[in-house]
Amino acid sequence: MARRGSLSDSGSDAEDSSLSDSELQEAFLRGELKPGLNVVLEERPKRRNDAEGLKQCLSEFRQHLAWVERLDVTLGQVVDPVSQSASNKDAVDPENDFQREMSFYRQAQAAVLEALPRLRKLQVPTRRPDDYFAEMAKSDQQMQKIRQKLKSKQEAMERSEKAKQLRAMRKYGKKVQTEILQRRQKEKKNMLNAVKKYQKGLSDKLDFLDEEQTSSQGNKKGNANQRTKKGPNAKRRYKNQKFGFGGKKKGSKWNTKESFNDVSSFSSKVAHNKGPGKGGKGGKKALNKRPGKRARQKMKSRAR
Numbered sequence: 001m002a003r004r005g006s007l008s009d010s011g012s013d014a015e016d017s018s019l020s021d022s023e024l025q026e027a028f029l030r031g032e033l034k035p036g037l038n039v040v041l042e043e044r045p046k047r048r049n050d051a052e053g054l055k056q057c058l059s060e061f062r063q064h065l066a067w068v069e070r071l072d073v074t075l076g077q078v079v080d081p082v083s084q085s086a087s088n089k090d091a092v093d094p095e096n097d098f099q100r101e102m103s104f105y106r107q108a109q110a111a112v113l114e115a116l117p118r119l120r121k122l123q124v125p126t127r128r129p130d131d132y133f134a135e136m137a138k139s140d141q142q143m144q145k146i147r148q149k150l151k152s153k154q155e156a157m158e159r160s161e162k163a164k165q166l167r168a169m170r171k172y173g174k175k176v177q178t179e180i181l182q183r184r185q186k187e188k189k190n191m192l193n194a195v196k197k198y199q200k201g202l203s204d205k206l207d208f209l210d211e212e213q214t215s216s217q218g219n220k221k222g223n224a225n226q227r228t229k230k231g232p233n234a235k236r237r238y239k240n241q242k243f244g245f246g247g248k249k250k251g252s253k254w255n256t257k258e259s260f261n262d263v264s265s266f267s268s269k270v271a272h273n274k275g276p277g278k279g280g281k282g283g284k285k286a287l288n289k290r291p292g293k294r295a296r297q298k299m300k301s302r303a304r
Contacts, residue, residue: 068122071113
């Protein structure tokens with residue numbers, strides 16, 4: 001069925017094309033068609049400035065309304081207050097953007113100065129009241145989106161600035177660290193060279209030892225100063241002020257000069273192990289003395 005339909009469609013197209021060709025031949029025989037052209041081109045109408053016709057059209061649709069309904073102001077040439085010359089075509093260069101915009105500004109300013117007295121005379125208000133609220137063109141949702149976008153941009157800029165500062169600080173820290181390591185390596189190398197020279201007998205100076213001792217003493221003093229300056233923190237000071245200072249705990253059992261010289265509690269019997277219940281010269285034997293090994297063996301054999 002599809003093949004039959006396709007054959008019928010092709011036959012109708014061929015008939016249409018044959019009819020169209022025959023019609024074109026008949027038109028050519030009648031002289032309606034020229035050789036090489038199918039459409040006759042007509043000449044374009046010439047343009048003309050019909051001033052009278054334009055004025056007539058203007059008078060037909062012009063409405064004679066009051067000035068307050070039209071609010072149109074037409075002025076002639078405006079004088080430049082600086083150069084005191086009329087801003088005509090010769091004075092203003094159209095290619096100069098500044099002069100052209102200034103001429104527009106002066107023309108608009110002169111029109112406003114001309115219209116304001118007329119409006120005041122007609123008692124038309126020209127100033128917006130203080131409690132006037134104009135409806136915004138954009139909705140609150142759109143403004144909220146804009147605010148959020150601006151806020152996100154600002155936060156991104158702050159994050160980037162912080163990242164830049166951190167990178168700069170890291171670079172500076174690495175630079176300082178490398179300088180310190182290089183200085184230490186240089187000092188170590190110089191000291192080793194001095195030691196080798198001293199061992200070989202090329203030098204009899206021991207200045208490198210003095211420098212090392214002074215540097216170590218300086219570090220110790222610096223650490224001691226830091227410890228003395230540090231002191232207790234604010235929390236500890238507040239508790240001491242509130243509850244009082246409990247006294248020194250560490251080293252409380254150490255001897256002092258007074259305790260060393262105090263011999264009132266000294267006893268020779270206790271000191272030399274001569275008290276009651278203790279063996280020794282002049283003392284009684286212990287009552288519960290353990291028997292010896294042989295005696296214990298004899299006791300075991302008797303028990304058997």
